[in-house]
Amino acid sequence: MAFSVNTNTSAMAALRTLSQTQNALNSVQRQIETGLKVAEAKDDPSTFTIAQGMRGDVGSLKAIQEGLSFGQATVNMANAGALQISEVIIDLNKKVTQAFNEGLDISILQEEANALVDQINSVVNTTIFNGVNLIDGSGTDLEVLSALGGVTQTVPAQDATVATLGLTGFDLSANASILTIDDNYAIAENDVYTLTLTDENGTVTAIHHFEMTSDAAPLTTPPDEAATPPEYVYAVTVDPANQSVQEMTGIMAQTMREEGFAVTLGETGTVTIAHGQNVAVTASNGGNDLTTTPAPPNAIINAIDNTGNDPLAVLENAEMLVGQIMTTLGTAANRLDSQAEFTQLLVDKLEEGLGILVDANLAEASAELQALQTKEQLGVQSLSIANARPQSILSLFQ
Numbered sequence: 001m002a003f004s005v006n007t008n009t010s011a012m013a014a015l016r017t018l019s020q021t022q023n024a025l026n027s028v029q030r031q032i033e034t035g036l037k038v039a040e041a042k043d044d045p046s047t048f049t050i051a052q053g054m055r056g057d058v059g060s061l062k063a064i065q066e067g068l069s070f071g072q073a074t075v076n077m078a079n080a081g082a083l084q085i086s087e088v089i090i091d092l093n094k095k096v097t098q099a100f101n102e103g104l105d106i107s108i109l110q111e112e113a114n115a116l117v118d119q120i121n122s123v124v125n126t127t128i129f130n131g132v133n134l135i136d137g138s139g140t141d142l143e144v145l146s147a148l149g150g151v152t153q154t155v156p157a158q159d160a161t162v163a164t165l166g167l168t169g170f171d172l173s174a175n176a177s178i179l180t181i182d183d184n185y186a187i188a189e190n191d192v193y194t195l196t197l198t199d200e201n202g203t204v205t206a207i208h209h210f211e212m213t214s215d216a217a218p219l220t221t222p223p224d225e226a227a228t229p230p231e232y233v234y235a236v237t238v239d240p241a242n243q244s245v246q247e248m249t250g251i252m253a254q255t256m257r258e259e260g261f262a263v264t265l266g267e268t269g270t271v272t273i274a275h276g277q278n279v280a281v282t283a284s285n286g287g288n289d290l291t292t293t294p295a296p297p298n299a300i301i302n303a304i305d306n307t308g309n310d311p312l313a314v315l316e317n318a319e320m321l322v323g324q325i326m327t328t329l330g331t332a333a334n335r336l337d338s339q340a341e342f343t344q345l346l347v348d349k350l351e352e353g354l355g356i357l358v359d360a361n362l363a364e365a366s367a368e369l370q371a372l373q374t375k376e377q378l379g380v381q382s383l384s385i386a387n388a389r390p391q392s393i394l395s396l397f398q
Helices: 009-032 045-099 104-128 245-258 311-358 360-395
Strands: 142-148 152-157 176-181 192-199 202-215 232-236 262-265 269-274 278-285 302-307
Touching: 009 232, 045 104, 045 311, 104 202, 142 311, 152 269, 152 311, 202 245, 232 245, 245 262, 245 269, 245 302, 245 311, 262 311, 269 278, 269 311
Parallel strands: 202 232
Antiparallel strands: 142 152, 176 269, 176 302, 192 202, 192 278, 262 269
16 A cells, blocks of 8 residues: 555545535434425425425415305305394284284384384395395305315305395285186286285385296386386296196296295185285286186186285295295305315315425434434544544654
8 A cells, every 4th residue: 555645545535424424414404403304406306396386285275265264254144144134024023913912002013113124124234244245135146265276166145135025114014915816727928917016105116027928038018127116027937838827826926925025825726915015916918907808707817805914924925035045055154164174174184295295204313313423423533543644654754
């Protein structure tokens, strides 16, 4: 072996080993500091790229969770409003029942009923969360972000307004109407049932036309909602060729109920129609009055009685409509709760998988740190010994 002061191969080997040990030591220390075994791309390029994609998904899912939380709060607010309206209708039922008792001043009961109806208006107008009102009849559905890729869940807007519930101008002594439809009458295209509402003073407040139709042609009675009084037109889609008069009457009744009228079908062809205000019924087709065309007793309407009184039926219909609203909103709330739960599960699983990919095992890191610190000390000693070897050359020149 040659002796040289210019080249110390032992020192170079010892320095190289010490440098490798210190690099490994720095890596372990970084794991301990960050808790990550893959903290940047140079640690493991492919794993780091996958981890970044997973972090992006976790961030997106957490944004979805925020959207679901907003949707849940909005629907819960709407549910609370609908429940309060239902409670008010129960109170109205009490006033109607009290009005049946003789000796009570119905005017005082009417004032209390008016206050309760005003309370429904107040509830509808104030059931707002972050500018969204799901029960005011605005018709704007709530789209709730529920999954990656912009997937949304739709919460349909509801209409719990006094008008839709049939409680506008609610009168404890309002007249209902009873009409009798002949079972042999063939309901024809463009038959129109007109329901005229009047207040306690006899003033017409609204006119509602329900037109029977089986085709897609425009309705023959054009609506004029800006008129005084306003006129509304609703299409009642039927199939005279395949449906009985009872079936078509049932479809008409359901359409009327959806517009706030309390409709009760009797076994003998009677149809009782009630509203918060006085309601009178006429039936026609073009210029023909269907109470006389065709000639009795085969006319479509054998009798019309516009002097009945059934405020309880009005409230039952209102409660039914509110019940449908609560059912729809409750179903939407359950769906959002379920989706929020599932989204949290996805976040947990993604974070668990991310941890498997990039998290450091600190128990292993601790053991490795101690081993590397020992190796570093030994490396320093080895380098010191290697650096001292050239000094032995001096003894050759003594």
